[in-house]
Amino acid sequence: MADQLIRNATIVTMDDEFTVLDRGDVLIRDGCIADVGPGLDGGGAHETDASRLWLLPGFVQPHVHLCQTLFRGLAEEMGLLEWLRSRIWPLEAAHDPNSLSASVRLGIHELLASGTTCALDMGTAHHTDVIFDEASALGIRLHAGKAMMEMGDGLPEGLKEKPGTCLRSAVDLARRHHNTESGRLGYVFCPRFLISVSKELFRDIASEARRMGCRMQTHTSENLDENREVERRTTMPSLRYLERSRFLGPDVTLVHVVHISDDEFSVLAESKSHVVHCPGSNAKLGSGTARVPEMLETAINVALASDGAPCNNSMSMFKEMRLAGQLQSLRLGPGRLDAQQIVRMATRGGAAAMGLSKRIGSIEKGKRADLVLLDPHMPHSAAPSSDIFTRIVYGMDERNVASTWVDGEQLYDGEAVRGVDDAALVAEARRELEKLLERL
DSSP states (O other): OOEEEEEEEEEOOOTOOOOEEEEEEEEEEETEEEEEEOOOOOOOOOEETTTTTTEEEOOOEEEEEEEGGGGSSSSSSHHHHHHIIIIHHHHHHTTHHHHHHHHHHHHHHHHHHHTEEEEEEEEOSHHEEEEEEEEHHOOOEEEEOEEEOOOTTTOOOTTTTOHHHHHHHHHHHHHTTTTTGGGGEEEEEEEEETTTTOHHHHHHHHHHHHHHHHHEEEEEEEEEEOOOHHHHSSSSSSHHHHHHHHOSSTTTEEEEEOOOOOOHHHHHHHHHHHEEEEEEHHHTTTOOOHHHHHHHHTTTOOEEEEEOOGGTTTOOOHHHHHHHHHHHHHOOOSSOOOOHHHHIIIIIHHHHHTTTTTTTSSSTTTTTTOOOOOOSSTTTTTTOOOOOHHHHHOOOOOEEEEEEEEEEEEEOOOOBTTOOOHHHHHHHHHHHHHHHHHHH
16 A cells, blocks of 8 residues: 655644644555654655645444435334334345345445545344445445344344344354454444343343454434333333443443433443434434433533434435534524534544544544545635634535545545446446335
8 A cells, every 4th residue: 555645734633632733744654644744754655735625534423224225215204113113124124135235335435425434334134244345345444233133013024033043143243244354344233222132132242242342332212202112111211221231331332312311311421331423313203302412521422423314314424513513502502512522523432432542533643544635615615714613513514525535545536436336326226226125
């Protein structure tokens, strides 16, 4: 891999001090950031002139559903449980390897073209190897795991697995894929949520994941109907149940966490579990708004993610950043969740939630060169304001992405994702969706 030098950029480092270099360079060697600063000597490195551009660490989304990208627009105007039972679960159950491949490719394309360099994907119950194959081919940094489900009202037989079978297949997948591609790919154990997984399976998952050095992720406390169903079955609130199942901890990412009591808030803080806030999904499904500023004030790490295409219709981090700020302004008043905090959630917060703080999330010497270049001078975002963070959160979108880099490789150049023919990608997705609907 040839050395690269990105020269003359405004560098938004996202380091501990939120340092911004007005005119700086980044030297990339062997996929890592070898140096950061003004006037670097590239020593013959291939140079990219980034004058007038802003360089950020790539966005990190610790919760997506790439298996659902094909289903965008097919599950509208429903609450969570109806959305899952009447549409999403039957659609997921109809996937075969070819349709899943098309869905994953389409989703990764959208992520890279909108500046996301790293994601954590909760797959469906089967064909999980396909997800890793596509991530390997397209170059994104991806941690993923099969969605583990053993029971639940409305759960199709095609997604339901016996606990032993479910866990064994996850362990086999972890053995094949965890820490592969020089650490770019990783396995995460993903019990779907409390309604579909027993306490015993949660405990077994936690034991196996920790034995193998893997992280864990589950949805929780997303929706009031979900919470009521959990309490009917378990006689306790969700986070207390997860605590009793020995599932919580700093190696766990909890998705949504919209409806929790003050007692559960304490459980969350004490366990040092991470939270992924998905404001677009929560708003579209009518689930509510998480208490994000309060979590941050209690030293709970909160990250941002788009969730899946059919509960959001977009996988752009820009939309999530903007909505995250707007919803908290409605809840608590303007500025309570400020733009600098929001960009941190979209970068360093996501890296921490995936256990990757030492590798990605900021532009610092020794970290992997996962980067995004933004053009702030496009007509829709040009402004005299000097507040970089406010301009990123409230003035930009995916049109501003000039290039996306993972491990020092440019995967998106502002026009195309490397190795992907857009027209062929969309045509393939259309064909595979038609066949999937016929199976359904």
